[in-house]
Amino acid sequence: MSLLPRSIRTGDLSRRHRLVIYYLIGLTALVLTYTVIYNTGMSVLEGRPQSIFRSFQTVTETMTTTGYGADSPWETPIMNLFVVFMQLSGIGVGFFTLRVIVIPLFTGAEVDLDSRLSPKNDHVVICEYDRDSAVLLDELEQLGIDYVLISSDEEEAIDLSDEGYSAIHGSPQEEATFERASIASARAVITDADEANVDTILTVRSVRSDVEIITLTDDSTLRDVLLATGADSVVSPRAVLGQRLARKAMSLYTSELHDTVGIAEGLEVTEISVSRGSPLEGTSIRNSRIRERTGANVVGAWIDGELQLPPDPDAVIGANTVLLVSGDHEALEELGETARPVRPRGREEGVVVAGLGEVGRAALSVVEEEGDIPATTIDIDDGPEVDVVGDVSSRDTLREAGIEDAGVILVCVPNDSTALLTAVLARSLNPDIEILVRMSDAKATTKALRAGADYVLSVPRISARMVARELRGEEVLGAGSQIRIDRVSAEPFAGKTLAESGIYERTGCRVIALEHEGELTTSLDPDRTIAAEDRLVIVGTDEAVQRFLTTFDVSPRPIEK
Structure with missing residues (x-):
């Protein structure tokens, strides 16, 4: 049990308070480090040994600019350079303290997020996105699409803004909020406001009638209502995720x-x-x-x-x-x-669908389309489509659902910890079963694979990819994929060969094709010289492609199909 009172435990503090704690710890470590280095330098380089406390006083005077050290002047160049470095770092620490710590804590000044926005044009306005905003915003940045995120949660908006994202605080049901987000010059609006989607769509249409509206919803039955209200397209990420998991499962039989x-x-x-x-x-x-x-x-x-x-x-x-x-x-x-050879299936072998929320129901519908593949459903709550009522992370429940004879289990529960435990138990009960898992946290994908899953999809990644497809008009490899393909300018590598470009070594991306004068070549010679007008087709993880775009300062271009 922690000895700290609940009110001062780091996990219970606001981001601002945690920042203050980390700042004080970092400042203390910096001053102590400078003190040890300075004290050693005075003894070894200057030949003037002194107490550690005297060195601490000199470092403090220098960093706070209240004095430049009673030990001056210094004879050796290294000590002079070190003192200058302390002076400059002290100025930097002072600016950081004033901007981030002093003003918010002692004057109570509100942070003006609008003032942090750069001028916007042909951007996307995002309303109340709650599926891990960073995943979507990173996706848009990788595609070179500018944006403004509107959040009614002020703390979330400030956190995102502090992390470098273009976010403002406001209600997407108020016209003034959209005007602050420069909707007049926006290319599209993305709304993910749950039951407030209709209100948001009507507000947008009252401000600007010709802007494209993309609406995300977890209730696919509302599609017609949202389209009738004014949405141009409706995306149901959880339903699509369930369908993709089920189709991947059905691919075992085709x-x-x-x-x-x-x-x-x-x-x-x-x-x-x-x-x-x-x-x-x-x-x-x-x-x-x-x-x-x-x-x-x-x-x-x-x-x-x-x-x-x-x-x-x-x-x-x-x-x-x-x-x-x-x-x-x-x-x-x-x-x-x-x-994927079509696997022989015994008469009793079938599919277990664990969890009958939006994802599970969508998966079940795909399985039922096959007709001859039996499906057994599990859910904690009873219902007309539920075959086994119980906890999916219980051995007894899985056995009752026939996990030991099943060929596939689709783990569709919303809680990631439950999903991971279910995957481990399913593998222990049936080593040969195919395990396909839905995760709510994009960062938990690797955990699921290590837990025994054969295939994993995350809701945030699916959502971001679907939005990107709607905005860009093409897929980077599919909403369920974990890699990205982009066509980029070869100008940064003009005059170099593919071997000399250092693309893989510096970014982790691989060039799979090169376009020269409209002709695409896939048989790449490492010694081929790249021309400035060429275009490269690169492939890599999301992080690797983002690293490529940042490192070489290029923008992706759509892949024409």
Whole structure:
């Protein structure tokens, strides 16, 4: 049990109060470090040993500019440079203290978030986005789309603004809020205000009738109502997530491809998961001979939850490996048949759907479309579609649902801790079962893979990808994908070869195609010289692509299909 009173425990403090604590700790550490260095320098370099307390006094005088050290002058260049450095850092600490600590705490001055906004034009106004705002805002920044986020939660708005995001505090049901967000020059409005979506849409239309409105809702039955109110498009991320999980499960019984992206005529990119029993399972990338057997190129691979770009030739393909491949449609289909052979299914083998919320119901509808695949549903609350009432993270409940004989379990519960426990229990009860999991936190995806899941989708990532697709008019690889494809200018690498560009070493992205004078080439020679007018097709994780765009200061361009 903590000895600190509840009122001063760090986890219970506001972000501002935590900032003060961290600031004081950091300042103390900085002053003590300077004191030790200065005291050592006076003894070793200046030949004037003195007490640590005298050095502490001199450092404090120097940093606070109340004096520049009673020990002056100093004879050695190193000590003079160190004292100058202390003086400059003291000025920086003073500005930080005044702006972040003194003014908010002692004058009670309110932070004017509007004044932090840069001039906006052709941007997106986002209202009440509550699906991990940072994931969406990072997605927009990666696409080069400017934005303003409106939040009715003042603390959340300040936190986001402090972290560098364009956020303001206000009600999306008031016209003045949209005027502060420069709606007159906006390209679109995204609203995710739950039951206040209708009110928000009507407010937007009263301010500007021609702006595009994209509405997110967790209740797909409201689609017609929202469209009739004035929304141009309605996105239901949880329903889409459930459908994608179920389609991925159904792919165990078919070789049909999903979520392919056309880069050019005759060139597509997709992710293909390797299922248990595949001829590829247990072989290394080098010995799999995928290109020779199918014509598809292995661009990367998710192995044990980590993306390898390019994959280690000696890496072993497992049952949970996801291959990132490129090639023509026929080659990808042939690889799909090899990586996911249609698995034989016993008469009793079926699908267990754990959790019947919006995600679970959407998944169940896809399973039921297949007709001949039995589905058993579990939920904590009884209902007309619930077969087993109980806790999905209980061994007894899973056994009652027939987990030991099932071929697939779709874990659709909203609580991530429950989902992780369910995945672990399902794997212990049936080592051969395919486990597909929904996560509410995008950062928990890796945890789910380590818990035994074969495939994982997160609500924030799906939501952000769907919004990006609506805004950009194309998909970066599919809302359920964990990687991104972008076409970028090659100007920063003009005159260099691909080997000399350092793209992979500096960013983690891989170039999979190069466009020169309208012709796209996928067979890339590392010694080929890049021209300024060329365009590169790069692939990588979200973080890697963002690192590329930031490092080389380029903007992504849509991939024409």
